[in-house]
Amino acid sequence: MRYIARSLFARTALTLALAFIVFQAATFWVVYRTLIVPVAERSADDLAGLIVLSAQTWVELPPETRAAFESELARRHGLRLTTIDVGATAKAPRFAFRTQIEAALSRRVGHAIALRGVPGSTAAWLAIPVGGHDLRVGFFPDRYAVKPPLAAIAVVAVGAFLSLLTALFLVRRITVPLARAAQAASQVGAGELPDPLPETGPAELAELARRFNTMAAEVRELLDNRTTLLAGISHDLRTPMTRLQLNLEMLRDAPAPARIDRAVADLADMNRLITGYLALARTTQPEAKGRFDLAGLLEEVAADAGLPWAGAAPCEVEAGRLAVRRIVSNLVQNAQRYGGPSVELAIECADSAARVIVRDAGAGIPDDQLEKVFRPFYRLETSRSQATGGTGLGLAIVRQLAETNGWKVGLKNRATGGLEAVLEIPR
Structure with a gap:
């Protein structure tokens, strides 16, 4: 587990994922502050204006037409107007931008307005004193509450998920060839000739694979030359050394200038062979x-x-x-x-x-x-x-x-x- 956490794949993927998530969060905050909040405040002000205007209109209407006005208002706008105490003593249900609606109503009415609720009901109520009447105005928050936070959260979640998938895909395209190169390098270090790396993908990785394949072949050729060189030394030196040993043994019993000359010739052959081997060994550096x-x-x-x-x-x-x-x-x-x-x-x-x-x-x-x-x-x-x-x-x-x-x-x-x-x- 620790190796996975320290791997290039995990670290790069995590870094990219965090960067994308931070970007999504920053985008959401900017959209929220510059778009969602102003739209919500405008909507809350429109709703407050509609409530105040409806209350003033109700007061100015003849009593016999008020019922029809209340019915039409409920049908078209979802607003309830009544002078009856509906028992709105509980806290109003929580919904998005409730604060903005209360602030807009307070500005329109001229005093602080707090939304209240009726136990067992989802409607929000407020009391407006107008024309000597205490009007109760109610509305259903589900109809007026703006729900962009949920949409924004969904966008951020989907964006983060897609960002993570993209990060994993991109990082995998980079780390898999590098992992293959690392494994092949270990094989080269052990004296083995690995299978050639695929010379595909991005130009940089393809060039890396191409150069590694060339290097692996050169290392293998160098090892073969070394093996051949050592084998040649052991093979070619054996014959003059055997002749030299034979001549030295014969010189014990019968010293002769001809045998000495042959021994000197054998030494010259050995020296010539060793010189050639050393010359070949020195050709590996430009x-x-x-x-x-x-x-x-x-x-x-x-x-x-x-x-x-x-x-x-x-x-x-x-x-x-x-x-x-x-x-x-x-x-x-x-x-x-x-x-x-x-x-x-x-x-x-x-x-x-x-x-x-x-x-x-x-x-x-x-x-x-x-x-x-x-x-x-x-x-x-x-x-x-x-x-x-x-x-x-x-x-x-x-x-x-x-x-x-x-x-x-x-x-x-x-x-x-x-x-x-x-x-x-x-x-």
């Missing part, structure tokens, strides 16, 4: 952006890799220089390793984006595996030998660096043979 000439950077990469470079017009971009250099270097090394010696490095500089292109003349990659080669440890050559290929992390690092920094990288087979790798950097 590099700070800076403005530099992309054509000049490609000239440096081409010189380091021994590639011909015909030069290009300056092409300034705002990006992480080290990340760009690393991606291009990995693409060039990959092309040189698998695409043969004929590797070409080019640049296309447009207003919207700059494109770095690495072309080779190798055998290419089957179309159904152009995306798979970006997975960590995925290799078309399955021997995992350092002599025939790397660890399968080069293109994985390229893709991870590109996505982390908001760039695009892709592969496609060339019509003339070979592979073309393209890095696209928005300008």
Whole structure:
């Protein structure tokens, strides 16, 4: 119960409901003071004028016509005129705006008038001394009493009820998606991949769901990469460690320079593997952006890799220089390793984006595996030998660096043979 009272749904619904009720009450008070009370006072004054005028008319009429006048007055206006004492000694029945009627009668008559009642009757009576007669005037409050308070109360009640329903509806539309997001967040925190949140409803909630779904997929991909990374480490390090241990055991009995060289080579392989794993792990954070000439950077990469470079017009971009250099270097090394010696490095500089292109003349990659080669440890050559290929992390690092920094990288087979790798950097 305490959780429900502290929930956003309950608090927001209660706040809206109270606000609507206060608004309804304030509206009723304004209508009551500016409309109902003036109308009631006017009605009370009209009734008092009718009573006084009827009494004065009765006095001025001949005695033989007074009975007919009394009958017509009762039929048309519900007023009773008589000189007989009707026994109105009790308090008059309570009805709305009785005070206003007594005040109007007092003003008309010239002295205080208090309405009285007859036991067992619903009529209200008053005595008016006029023309030497003590006239008793009676009327039924149900005919003259105004009943707007009941109508106003009904309006306030219905308004409050509708306001509460509206508040509950609006708050539910907001809190239900938030509750789903909270539950999905707890699943993500537990390492699970929740079902995608519905990207519907108001624009803000739909955008929240869209961004959460993207975040959940990225977290899941990060966890998968971590698992794959740890599995790759345990798998790839086992072979050189086993060879190293074997060489060390054999060195006990027969020391030989060749075995020492093999042990050193195994250590170099392990160091290369660990360096690759650490490089992949560091690609999860974007590099700070800076403005530099992309054509000049490609000239440096081409010189380091021994590639011909015909030069290009300056092409300034705002990006992480080290990340760009690393991606291009990995693409060039990959092309040189698998695409043969004929590797070409080019640049296309447009207003919207700059494109770095690495072309080779190798055998290419089957179309159904152009995306798979970006997975960590995925290799078309399955021997995992350092002599025939790397660890399968080069293109994985390229893709991870590109996505982390908001760039695009892709592969496609060339019509003339070979592979073309393209890095696209928005300008």
